[in-house]
Amino acid sequence: MSARPSRSPDVRPAPRALRVAIERSATALTKFMGEPVSIKALGLRQWPLHRLPRALGHPSARVVGIYLGLLGDLDGHVMLLLRPRTAQHVVARLLGAPQRATTEDPLVSSALGEVGNVAVSSFLSVIADMGRFSVRPTPPVVVHDLAGAVLDGIVGDILDHDDLVIAIEVVLEWGGQRGSGALLVFPRPGTLARALQALGASS
Amino acid sequence: MTVNLGEIRLARSTADELVAFGLGSCVAVCVWDPNGPLAAMAHVVLPRSSNGHGAGSHSPELSGKYADQAIARLVKLLSDAGGAPMQAQWKLVGGAHVLQVPGLPPIGEHNVMALRDALRQHGLRITAEDVGGHAGRTVRLSAADGTLLVRSANGDERVL
Numbered sequence: 563m564s565a566r567p568s569r570s571p572d573v574r575p576a577p578r579a580l581r582v583a584i585e586r587s588a589t590a591l592t593k594f595m596g597e598p599v600s601i602k603a604l605g606l607r608q609w610p611l612h613r614l615p616r617a618l619g620h621p622s623a624r625v626v627g628i629y630l631g632l633l634g635d636l637d638g639h640v641m642l643l644l645r646p647r648t649a650q651h652v653v654a655r656l657l658g659a660p661q662r663a664t665t666e667d668p669l670v671s672s673a674l675g676e677v678g679n680v681a682v683s684s685f686l687s688v689i690a691d692m693g694r695f696s697v698r699p700t701p702p703v704v705v706h707d708l709a710g711a712v713l714d715g716i717v718g719d720i721l722d723h724d725d726l727v728i729a730i731e732v733v734l735e736w737g738g739q740r741g742s743g744a745l746l747v748f749p750r751p752g753t754l755a756r757a758l759q760a761l762g763a764s765s
Numbered sequence: 766m767t768v769n770l771g772e773i774r775l776a777r778s779t780a781d782e783l784v785a786f787g788l789g790s791c792v793a794v795c796v797w798d799p800n801g802p803l804a805a806m807a808h809v810v811l812p813r814s815s816n817g818h819g820a821g822s823h824s825p826e827l828s829g830k831y832a833d834q835a836i837a838r839l840v841k842l843l844s845d846a847g848g849a850p851m852q853a854q855w856k857l858v859g860g861a862h863v864l865q866v867p868g869l870p871p872i873g874e875h876n877v878m879a880l881r882d883a884l885r886q887h888g889l890r891i892t893a894e895d896v897g898g899h900a901g902r903t904v905r906l907s908a909a910d911g912t913l914l915v916r917s918a919n920g921d922e923r924v925l
Contacts, residue, residue, distance in 0.1 A: 621786040624918070703864065710901065711863045714864075715789060715864035715866070715872060
């Protein structure tokens with residue numbers, strides 16, 4: 563997935579507030595899951611439109627996406643992408659038995675959605691406190707599809723006036739597997755500059 | 766040859782294959798002209814630029830980003846390469862509604878409608894399409910014979 567240990571030139575260091583927020587998210591997930599979940603912020607990455615799906619891994623790779631919208635001062639989208647094997651591990655852990663990570667089962671969808679809620683709510687509470695602005699997530703929506711297809715709707719929504727996406731790049735380690743997922747935050751154009759300024763980073 | 770988001774590519778060799786991976790709301794416009802043969806594909810992201818001058822609307826790299834501009838550019842590309850757009854096969858694949866979220870518009874549906882309109886305005890007929898639904902698709906267009914292979918995220922395969 564997106565996780566790469568080395569930092570490329572188009573990746574800028576993440577502001578401290580974002581690093582703290584990501585760590586808080588990992589702590590909340592660790593408590594919720596009862597096993598270590600590690601998320602490390604690599605930085606802010608700027609992707610040209612046509613390269614975006616490749617930056618997240620092969621666009622035809624199957625993924626489980628847990629989507630939450632962002633409302634308030636930081637307007638945009640958050641997507642937690644998990645490899646199917648990781649999603650299966652998460653579901654088995656939460657529901658107590660091996661299950662297919664299919665979105666057709668409401669119980670499985672609900673369990674995965676709750677993971678998204680925990681990860682994103684803890685992340686947002688830090689951002690909101692440190693940036694002193696109001697932001698709240700929408701209820702989660704879980705999809706199981708091709709990586710490119712999962713991201714198309716978001717890309718279409720934010721890229722009408724811009725050809726660049728700025729997202730927080732992280733390394734996610736779950737169930738002992740490094741690179742098992744990605745947490746992507748897509749601020750709508752216009753809100754990113756305000757958010758970074760509020761968090762003490764230049765835009 | 767991979768056709769990424771917003772790109773248009775032309776294949777002149779019969780050994781070439783044009784591929785768009787992981788189409789969700791995006792639509793691949795696939796053109797095959799037997800005189801040549803020539804094959805072209807546009808990976809359309811949005812129905813139209815908001816004001817006719819949206820980002821990427823003048824960028825050669827992203828000439829396929831908007832439906833209303835992609836068709837005109839495909840027609841010109843084919844004509845410049847010695848093809849005959851009116852005799853070519855025009856096929857649409859994609860336009861699914863994968864991420865069903867309140868507040869996010871059904872961009873896939875809008876893309877398909879905008880492309881049908883644009884093709885009609887150019888007097889071009891759609892020869893086949895596999896559009897809509899809720900699953901992503903990967904599409905491969907053979908430059909040799911125009912065969913279009915559509916593989917859906919739910920495992921279905923179709924030849925158009």
